[in-house]
Each structure stands twice: as C-alpha cells, then as structure tokens.
Amino acid sequence: xxKNKNEFVVQKEKRIDESKxxxxxxxxxxxxxxxxxxxxxxxITLMYWEVGHFINTVVLDNGRAEYGKKxxxxxxxxLMVKYGKSFSERNIYRxxxxxxxxxxxxxxxxxxxxxxxxxx
Numbered sequence: 026x027x028k029n030k031n032e033f034v035v036q037k038e039k040r041i042d043e044s045k046x047x048x049x050x051x052x053x054x055x056x057x058x059x060x061x062x063x064x065x066x067x068x069i070t071l072m073y074w075e076v077g078h079f080i081n082t083v084v085l086d087n088g089r090a091e092y093g094k095k096x097x098x099x100x101x102x103x104l105m106v107k108y109g110k111s112f113s114e115r116n117i118y119r120x121x122x123x124x125x126x127x128x129x130x131x132x133x134x135x136x137x138x139x140x141x142x143x144x145x
Contacts, residue, residue: 100117
C-alpha cells in the first residue's frame with residue numbers, strides 16, 4: 026500500500042485529488058474491516074470448538090458419562106442469559122458434534138489458517 030503522496034496531487038494546479046484520496050482511504054477501511062470480521066469469525070469458531078471439546082471430554086468423559094447430558098438444559102439456560110441465543114441447547118449439541126468431528130487438535134491450526142485474513 027505504499028502510495029506516493031504525489032499520486033494524489035493534480036500537478037498543474039497543485040491541489041489534492043479528493044476522489045482518489047477518498048477511494049484510497051476507503052480501501053484501507055474496507056480491508057481492515059474485512060480482516061476484523063475474519064478474525065472474529067475465526068475466534069468464534071475456535072471458541073465453539075473449545076466449548077464442545079470441554080463438554081465432550083471433561084463433562085461427558087468422551088461419551089462414557091451419558092448422565093452428564095442432563096445438565097445441558099441448565100447450562101444452556103445460564104449461558105443464554107449471559108451470552109445470548111448462540112448458546113441454546115441445540116447449538117451446544119452442535120458445538121459438541123463439531124468438536125467430535127474435528128477431534129484431532131492438529132487440525133485446528135489448519136482450520137484457523139483457512140479462516141485468516143491476508144492483506145496485500
């Protein structure tokens with residue numbers, strides 16, 4: 026993004042080309058907003074995996090403690106009060122399924138890289 030400041034100056038009249046300057050700054054803003062959204066999505070995806078993984082491995086003992094599922098409605102209700110509808114019981118089950126399907130922690134860096142922002 027190294028632009029020479031002279032690219033924004035109309036040479037004969039020595040005035041700034043406002044439309045080029047606006048376009049250039051708009052591009053900076055749009056790229057950064059896009060990167061921020063990508064980063065947030067990546068972090069949310071990893072958070073959902075961690076929640077599902079924790080419930081699967083610690084609380085449910087990798088499926089050996091089926092009785093542990095009885096606490097999910099209560100957990101979900103408490104999480105929804107604090108964090109919103111994303112933590113409905115149905116979504117918590119999805120988080121658990123996500124962590125089960127992608128149980129190999131070595132895949133997380135690759136998944137994270139796929140969700141990363143690249144700036145040119």
